Amino acid sequence: xxxxxxxxxxxxxxxxxxxxxxxxxxxxxxTGSFKLQGIGRDIWLMLNGKNTIRCIVEKxxxxxxxxxxxxxLNELLMVLRMLNKRNAIVIxxxxxxxxxxxxxxxxxx
Amino acid sequence: xxxxxxxxxxxxxxPCPAMHVQNAHVMPPLGLGYLATCLEQERYSTRIIDMALRxxxxxxxxxxxxxxxxxxxxxxxxxxxYQAAERMAKIIKSAHPDxxxxxxxxxxxxEYEVALKEDFIDYVVLNExxxxxxxxxxxIIRGVGTIESVKxxxxxxxxxxxxxxxxxxxENLDTLPIPDRSLFEDLYEYAHPATISTSRGCPGNCIFCxxxxxxxxxxxxxxxxxxxxxxxxxxxxxxxxxxxxxxTLTISMARLESFLDELISRNLQxxxxxxxxxxxxxxxxxxxxxxxxxxxxxxxxxxxxxAILDSVHKGITLEQIRKAFRWCxxxxxxxxxxxxxxQPSDSRETIQDTVRxxxxxxSLGARVTLSVSTPFPGxxxxxxxxxxxxxxxxxxxxxxNVSCPVFNAQHLTAAEIRNEYYLALKEVRIAQRQHNVENDxxxxxxxxxxxxxx
Numbered sequence: 001x002x003x004x005x006x007x008x009x010x011x012x013x014x015x016x017x018x019x020x021x022x023x024x025x026x027x028x029x030x031t032g033s034f035k036l037q038g039i040g041r042d043i044w045l046m047l048n049g050k051n052t053i054r055c056i057v058e059k060x061x062x063x064x065x066x067x068x069x070x071x072x073l074n075e076l077l078m079v080l081r082m083l084n085k086r087n088a089i090v091i092x093x094x095x096x097x098x099x100x101x102x103x104x105x106x107x108x109x
Numbered sequence: 110x111x112x113x114x115x116x117x118x119x120x121x122x123x124p125c126p127a128m129h130v131q132n133a134h135v136m137p138p139l140g141l142g143y144l145a146t147c148l149e150q151e152r153y154s155t156r157i158i159d160m161a162l163r164x165x166x167x168x169x170x171x172x173x174x175x176x177x178x179x180x181x182x183x184x185x186x187x188x189x190x191y192q193a194a195e196r197m198a199k200i201i202k203s204a205h206p207d208x209x210x211x212x213x214x215x216x217x218x219x220e221y222e223v224a225l226k227e228d229f230i231d232y233v234v235l236n237e238x239x240x241x242x243x244x245x246x247x248x249i250i251r252g253v254g255t256i257e258s259v260k261x262x263x264x265x266x267x268x269x270x271x272x273x274x275x276x277x278x279x280e281n282l283d284t285l286p287i288p289d290r291s292l293f294e295d296l297y298e299y300a301h302p303a304t305i306s307t308s309r310g311c312p313g314n315c316i317f318c319x320x321x322x323x324x325x326x327x328x329x330x331x332x333x334x335x336x337x338x339x340x341x342x343x344x345x346x347x348x349x350x351x352x353x354x355x356x357t358l359t360i361s362m363a364r365l366e367s368f369l370d371e372l373i374s375r376n377l378q379x380x381x382x383x384x385x386x387x388x389x390x391x392x393x394x395x396x397x398x399x400x401x402x403x404x405x406x407x408x409x410x411x412x413x414x415x416a417i418l419d420s421v422h423k424g425i426t427l428e429q430i431r432k433a434f435r436w437c438x439x440x441x442x443x444x445x446x447x448x449x450x451x452q453p454s455d456s457r458e459t460i461q462d463t464v465r466x467x468x469x470x471x472s473l474g475a476r477v478t479l480s481v482s483t484p485f486p487g488x489x490x491x492x493x494x495x496x497x498x499x500x501x502x503x504x505x506x507x508x509x510n511v512s513c514p515v516f517n518a519q520h521l522t523a524a525e526i527r528n529e530y531y532l533a534l535k536e537v538r539i540a541q542r543q544h545n546v547e548n549d550x551x552x553x554x555x556x557x558x559x560x561x562x563x
Contacts, residue, residue, distance in 0.1 A: 019126075097168075098163070
């Protein structure tokens with residue numbers, strides 16, 4: 001993936017839900033403070049601390065039948081920022097590295 | 110902080126980010142405290158790293174390995190923390206191939222064959238490790254005896270997994286040293302640093318619990334004098350509140366009465382928390398426990414449906430539950446309980462019974478938590494799930510965290526259990542707010558700041 005606004009490093013980030021407690025009716029995810037439908041639901045279900053951002057983008061492109069990876073990446077990062085600000089996810093999680101892992105999403109030289 | 114470390118003991122971290130956001134694991138890993146104290150008595154230099162603590166990570170471990178070159182690294186893990194433990198072991202072995210990696214804890218006591226399939230895990234210590242692990246260190250570090258003579262371990266030789274003779278369970282727990290709390294470097298970071306174990310095992314047969322099997326099917330106790338000596342030790346460290354971490358304190362009435370008499374007579378002015386079954390108590394006994402300093406008691410209620418209680422072999426009745434909580438209210442003791450959703454024969458109706466029970470107990474001042482039924486290795490549910498009408502569909506051990514459903518039950522799928530759990534939690538939280546009852550988060554601090562996007 002090539003994106004002029006973000007560091008290549010973020011493709012290997014593994015975002016993760018803070019907790020695995022939510023309601024899923026097959027179309028919509030409900031948590032204590034927000035709901036996610038459609039692609040938002042699909043993204044949420046992939047945030048398990050093991051799927052990389054690269055992997056999630058590829059799966060979304062397959063689902064949406066598109067090769068616009070940069071555009072999908074931008075959308076995904078917007079969703080991740082929103083969820084992170086609500087304390088619903090960690091941007092880049094690994095339990096044995098914890099805060100050694102970068103959480104930065106914006107471009108770095 | 111120690112510079113010369115011969116044996117490094119590591120407690121593996123949970124994969125759940127929320128637990129790390131709490132800024133501290135709730136309690137120190139007392140099992141590692143026992144191991145370290147036994148080793149120190151044999152003149153080994155040890156260090157404990159609890160990876161559940163927010164500031165500890167793999168670099169902390171690697172730094173000790175680089176500076177001290179310990180000969181043995183013992184990694185303790187549960188089912189949920191096993192995969193993280195494996196990854197740590199692989200990294201450690203790659204950086205320090207001469208270091209012996211030993212796994213221990215409740216998960217690998219049952220799943221040792223899976224663990225030893227990995228090249229980077231050298232030994233597994235089964236069940237309680239005070240004697241086995243010390244003897245294993247004697248063999249590895251000091252060349253004492255042969256590997257075959259070390260009881261209670263499993264190792265590989267020429268591709269074969271070999272179990273040595275079982276190490277007998279320690280019958281007289283008073284012979285164990287009181288864990289030296291100075292070996293926990295960050296003791297004061299824990300929300301509840303003062304913990305005591307007064308017994309091992311549980312005589313119950315609940316299908317979701319391995320406590321009995323882990324202890325050889327027997328219940329062993331420390332004497333009252335021995336327990337209170339540890340209370341005095343913790344008092345000398347500045348602690349006034351103690352968490353007794355036993356699965357159940359109230360099995361032996363004689364020992365309990367003796368313990369309470371000893372506590373009352375020593376007048377240490379300490380408060381404490383314990384766990385108990387609801388069918389082993391009386392009002393008078395609870396009253397005496399209160400007099401001795403009991404402030405909070407956790408009961409294993411599990412379900413609000415008698416049919417479900419019977420199906421999990423809990424051996425208690427709903428009336429016993431209600432009595433115990435009413436007594437606590439009268440005596441101004443805070444009761445705490447956990448209820449389990451998604452038991453093998455749970456239905457929407459029985460889960461509603463459980464939620465109704467939660468409401469009832471909250472109205473009596475109880476702090477209620479909910480968890481999801483999970484088949485841990487060593488439990489009847491894991492060994493013979495088909496017997497309970499359970500189909501395990503998720504074998505990713507990171508999800509064995511009692512909030513993620515991993516099986517289809519008799520009447521509900523895993524997805525349905527997830528939704529029922531969410532709804533039940535929501536109801537319970539509303540009820541607790543209405544009754545001004547705190548969540549049972551045991552006073553932990555929550556600091557999300559490190560995980561905010563910047």
